[in-house]
Amino acid sequence: MLLLQVLVNGILLGGLYGIMAIGMSLIWGVMNIVNIAHGPLIMLGAYVTFWTFTLWGWDPFLSLPVTILSLFVYGYLLQRFILNLIVRAQLFLTLLITFGVEVVMVNLARIFWSSDLRQVTPSYAAANFAVGGLTIPYVRLWVFVTTVVVSVIFLLLMERTRLGRAIRATAEELRAARLTGIPVGHIYAVTYGLGAALAGAAGAMWGMLFPITPIMGGALTLKSFVVAVLGGLGTMMGAIVGGLVLGLAESFSSTYIGPTYPNAISFGLLVLILIFRPTGVLGRGEGR
Amino acid sequence: MSIKRWARLLGGLAVVLFLGAAPGIVSAFMVQFLINLFMMAILAESWNIIGGFTGYASFGNVAFFGIGAYTTGVLLTRVGFPFALALPAGGAVAMLFAAAVGFPILRLKGHYFAIATLGTAEMMREVVYNLEFTGAGTGLVMPILRTPLTFFYLMLAILAAVTLVNWWLSQSRFGYGLVAIREDEDAAAVMGINTPLYKTVAFALSGAFAGLAGGVYAYWITFIDPDAVFKVIITVQLIIMAVFGGTGTVLGPLLGALVLSAVSELLATQLATLAELFYGLIIILVVLFMPKGLSDLIRQGGLSLRYFARNLREYRI
Amino acid sequence: MAILQARRVTKLFGGLAAVSLVSFDLREGEILGLIGPNGSGKTTLVNVITGTLPYSDGDVLFRGGSIRGLPPYEIGRLGLSRTFQIVKPFRNLTVLQNVMVGALFGARGGARELGSARRQAGEVLEFVGLAHRAHAPAEGLNVPERKRMELARALAMRPTILFLDEVMAGLNRAEIDEAVELIKRIRDRGITLVVIEHVMKAIRNVSDRIMVLFHGEKLTEGLPEEVLNNPQVVSAYLGRRYAEQAHA
Numbered sequence: 033m034l035l036l037q038v039l040v041n042g043i044l045l046g047g048l049y050g051i052m053a054i055g056m057s058l059i060w061g062v063m064n065i066v067n068i069a070h071g072p073l074i075m076l077g078a079y080v081t082f083w084t085f086t087l088w089g090w091d092p093f094l095s096l097p098v099t100i101l102s103l104f105v106y107g108y109l110l111q112r113f114i115l116n117l118i119v120r121a122q123l124f125l126t127l128l129i130t131f132g133v134e135v136v137m138v139n140l141a142r143i144f145w146s147s148d149l150r151q152v153t154p155s156y157a158a159a160n161f162a163v164g165g166l167t168i169p170y171v172r173l174w175v176f177v178t179t180v181v182v183s184v185i186f187l188l189l190m191e192r193t194r195l196g197r198a199i200r201a202t203a204e205e206l207r208a209a210r211l212t213g214i215p216v217g218h219i220y221a222v223t224y225g226l227g228a229a230l231a232g233a234a235g236a237m238w239g240m241l242f243p244i245t246p247i248m249g250g251a252l253t254l255k256s257f258v259v260a261v262l263g264g265l266g267t268m269m270g271a272i273v274g275g276l277v278l279g280l281a282e283s284f285s286s287t288y289i290g291p292t293y294p295n296a297i298s299f300g301l302l303v304l305i306l307i308f309r310p311t312g313v314l315g316r317g318e319g320r
Numbered sequence: 321m322s323i324k325r326w327a328r329l330l331g332g333l334a335v336v337l338f339l340g341a342a343p344g345i346v347s348a349f350m351v352q353f354l355i356n357l358f359m360m361a362i363l364a365e366s367w368n369i370i371g372g373f374t375g376y377a378s379f380g381n382v383a384f385f386g387i388g389a390y391t392t393g394v395l396l397t398r399v400g401f402p403f404a405l406a407l408p409a410g411g412a413v414a415m416l417f418a419a420a421v422g423f424p425i426l427r428l429k430g431h432y433f434a435i436a437t438l439g440t441a442e443m444m445r446e447v448v449y450n451l452e453f454t455g456a457g458t459g460l461v462m463p464i465l466r467t468p469l470t471f472f473y474l475m476l477a478i479l480a481a482v483t484l485v486n487w488w489l490s491q492s493r494f495g496y497g498l499v500a501i502r503e504d505e506d507a508a509a510v511m512g513i514n515t516p517l518y519k520t521v522a523f524a525l526s527g528a529f530a531g532l533a534g535g536v537y538a539y540w541i542t543f544i545d546p547d548a549v550f551k552v553i554i555t556v557q558l559i560i561m562a563v564f565g566g567t568g569t570v571l572g573p574l575l576g577a578l579v580l581s582a583v584s585e586l587l588a589t590q591l592a593t594l595a596e597l598f599y600g601l602i603i604i605l606v607v608l609f610m611p612k613g614l615s616d617l618i619r620q621g622g623l624s625l626r627y628f629a630r631n632l633r634e635y636r637i
Numbered sequence: 638m639a640i641l642q643a644r645r646v647t648k649l650f651g652g653l654a655a656v657s658l659v660s661f662d663l664r665e666g667e668i669l670g671l672i673g674p675n676g677s678g679k680t681t682l683v684n685v686i687t688g689t690l691p692y693s694d695g696d697v698l699f700r701g702g703s704i705r706g707l708p709p710y711e712i713g714r715l716g717l718s719r720t721f722q723i724v725k726p727f728r729n730l731t732v733l734q735n736v737m738v739g740a741l742f743g744a745r746g747g748a749r750e751l752g753s754a755r756r757q758a759g760e761v762l763e764f765v766g767l768a769h770r771a772h773a774p775a776e777g778l779n780v781p782e783r784k785r786m787e788l789a790r791a792l793a794m795r796p797t798i799l800f801l802d803e804v805m806a807g808l809n810r811a812e813i814d815e816a817v818e819l820i821k822r823i824r825d826r827g828i829t830l831v832v833i834e835h836v837m838k839a840i841r842n843v844s845d846r847i848m849v850l851f852h853g854e855k856l857t858e859g860l861p862e863e864v865l866n867n868p869q870v871v872s873a874y875l876g877r878r879y880a881e882q883a884h885a
Contacts, residue, residue: 060431064431066431066434066435114604114608116636116637117608117632117635117636117637118607118608118611118635118636119635119636119637120635120636120637121607121611121634121635123377123430123431123434124371124377124434125607125611125635127377127379127431127434128559128560128563128603128607129603129604129607129608131379131556131559131603132556132560132599132600132601132602132603132604132607133600133604134600135553135556135596135597135599135600135603136597136600136601136604137600138596138600139596139597139600140597143597206637216637217637220637250552251442254435254438254439254442257435257439258439261432296443296446296447296450299439299440299442299443299446300443302435302436302439303425303436303439303440303443306425306428306432306435306436307424307425307427307428307436491751492751493741493742493748493749493750493751493754496734496737496738496741496751497738497741497742499727499729499730500727500738500742503726503727503728503729503730504725504726504727506689506709506721506725507721507725507727507790508738509688509689509708509709509710509713510687510688510689510709510710510712510713510718510719511710511713511718511738511739511742511743511790511791511794512710512713512714512742512743512744512746512747512794513710513738513742514708514710515710516708568729
């Protein structure tokens with residue numbers, strides 16, 4: 033029974049990791065930018081949800097569209113007016129600038145919202161339901177359902193719409209895309225906006241399960257990176273698979289080994305994967 | 321060696337001697353500031369070996385700093401070594417760690433290398449946090465040394481050494497090999513450069529000096545914990561100092577450390593958080609407007625709007 | 638005297654055989670032309686021999702000793718140098734510094750200190766006719782100059798065997814003639830050459846023998862006149878009109 037519980041916990045957590053990573057994978061795949069500011073975007077989403085809940089009493093699931101939209105706008109502007117300026121620079125510089133954005137965002141959050149731990153606690157926060165010996169908190173279940181819905185919507189967007197096609201075209205061949213009249217600066221900005229929106233959604237969900245602080249993003253950026261690499265870069269499906277792998281790994285290790293090791297495990301996993309199979313479980317071959 | 325080179329070396333020596341006389345002239349507070357400045361400069365210059373000359377931008381050099389700090393700390397407190405042994409041991413362990421980790425990790429390129437190094441630093445923090453004999457989360461407390469000048473001269477000496485190494489790289493066959501690796505690793509390999517060896521040595525050197533700085537830091541600050549010595553912001557600071565001054569140059573990282581430390585110190589007197597925010601903004605501005613650093617700025621004729629505008633346009637979509 | 642012997646060299650990419658069972662002997666002091674359509678495996682063959690790509694099968698002997706599996710820097714040190722089809726300049730260095738790298742690290746480990754490397758590099762630049770650009774940044778060179786620098790770099794390594802990969806691509810007629818002369822002068826210095834080219838006139842002028850690759854396999858080898866008139870070669874690569882023009 034414990035095994036099943038651990039399994040279920042891992043899957044529920046994995047779904048959340050998956051959606052956290054999709055945004056990073058998207059930005060990386062399309063623009064070859066590893067977004068170190070990814071964690072802070074998640075953090076921002078969590079805070080937006082927290083403040084709308086605390087100030088106006090909005091239910092966190094219902095405020096999700098607002099969170100998503102505001103993060104999209106923020107991401108769009110950030111890319112359009114700052115990141116687009118260095119997008120063709122060497123990898124090191126793009127990495128460095130997103131680092132700078134991360135530092136700025138975290139410290140602004142510290143200044144404006146203080147380092148106090150926050151949490152979003154709707155009335156149903158503590159409620160569980162039991163099925164066959166398993167205890168499943170309602171919130172976790174709804175978070176999982178939401179992540180599935182958001183993922184599906186996102187995948188449909190990328191596969192079935194003109195915008196999605198434009199994004200994929202730009203990702204594959206920037207110059208050709210430009211020549212066919214695609215406004216690449218705008219597309220890049222939309223891409224980052226989408227990545228930010230997904231991160232924001234992940235943050236909204238995260239905030240219901242874990243404490244919110246300005247520095248929560250650091251570990252999450254790394255985890256998203258692990259998931260993206262695990263599942264294989266550039267594949268959305270891969271992010272979901274990778275998320276499940278990480279979720280299960282953490283769930284098992286924290287139950288059977290010890291709760292203070294999950295981070296070391298995911299980082300260790302990352303380094304191992306990078307060395308032995310950099311294309312990931314489903315990947316399409318980047319790496320060396 | 322040519323006259324010009326002798327002149328440069330002597331000039332450097334003069335600066336070192338001048339700085340060495342500083343404690344007699346400036347205030348105690350200034351001495352502390354200088355110790356911190358020297359430390360950041362050591363970290364920036366040591367990063368320059370692997371990041372600037374070799375072109376492998378490590379985002380995890382703080383790991384070596386922390387390992388040096390903890391090795392020295394553990395040897396001082398748990399094992400009872402004298403500092404004269406504990407410090408070199410700190411540097412040595414950091415160097416060996418860099419070599420060992422470098423062997424697999426230096427095979428990665430670009431983003432993967434950078435994130436792998438970042439992950440390594442984070443992992444070290446976790447490991448140290450979980451181990452009993454490193455004091456776990458509570459940290460280690462060092463015995464107190466009542467001569468702050470010791471730290472001043474130690475840091476100065478290490479800084480002189482690492483800058484000398486950088487200078488040597490710019491003048492030596494080994495350094496040429498590193499630069500070739502940076503410029504085009506495949507071409508460097510077919511031209512006869514043992515790329516895996518060279519990269520690992522550069523990484524190890526980088527780790528050694530960062531480790532030494534960490535060892536001195538531990539004793540100086542008398543208390544270390546995992547969060548303090550494995551802080552990601554330290555990596556960020558040392559990289560931006562090197563970039564600001566000019567990666568791949570001998571004095572660039574040192575200059576960058578000097579300027580940025582001074583400005584951040586001015587700000588820190590206002591508000592502690594402001595210093596970090598400052599670094600974040602500086603990174604964004606430097607990457608946008610002067611990614612090639614001060615040395616390039618000076619070489620292209622100094623402060624001019626046109627220089628900045630050109631850099632702004634160079635990498636845009 | 639065969640200085641290099643290739644035995645059934647094979648390189649597979651997944652299911653595709655880019656190079657398949659290629660065997661040949663390279664005689665000391667000769668210039669071997671290597672021709673074939675695009676994608677026939679010429680560059681891949683050179684990549685495998687010089688250690689940039691791993692073998693799928695086969696072996697290569699240099700002076701009787703196997704060099705299969707050696708890392709590229711070992712092979713460079715043994716005395717095998719190559720240029721790249723798409724040149725790989727060290728952009729942030731000057732021309733002289735680029736060539737110095739070759740002098741510092743080439744055959745038998747190269748020069749040990751910068752002074753003599755600088756001198757050697759200077760000599761090589763004189764030899765290839767690029768001395769006037771010694772202190773120019775590598776980035777600012779035009780196409781023929783870049784090709785020359787690539788060649789100079791490989792020469793500075795003091796190779797025994799030099800593999801040239803399409804050094805004449807992008808050159809005009811006068812430049813091609815100069816290149817042919819340069820290649821001959823390199824051979825006069827005692828270096829054995831393998832020259833990959835598409836410019837038929839040049840290949841015919843410069844080669845002692847020619848080897849033809851087609852779809853990764855060796856089609857034929859022999860004296861230029863024989864090979865270039867071989868009907869299989871004509872139909873696979875040269876085209877009938879070339880053959881007719883050559884005869885006319």
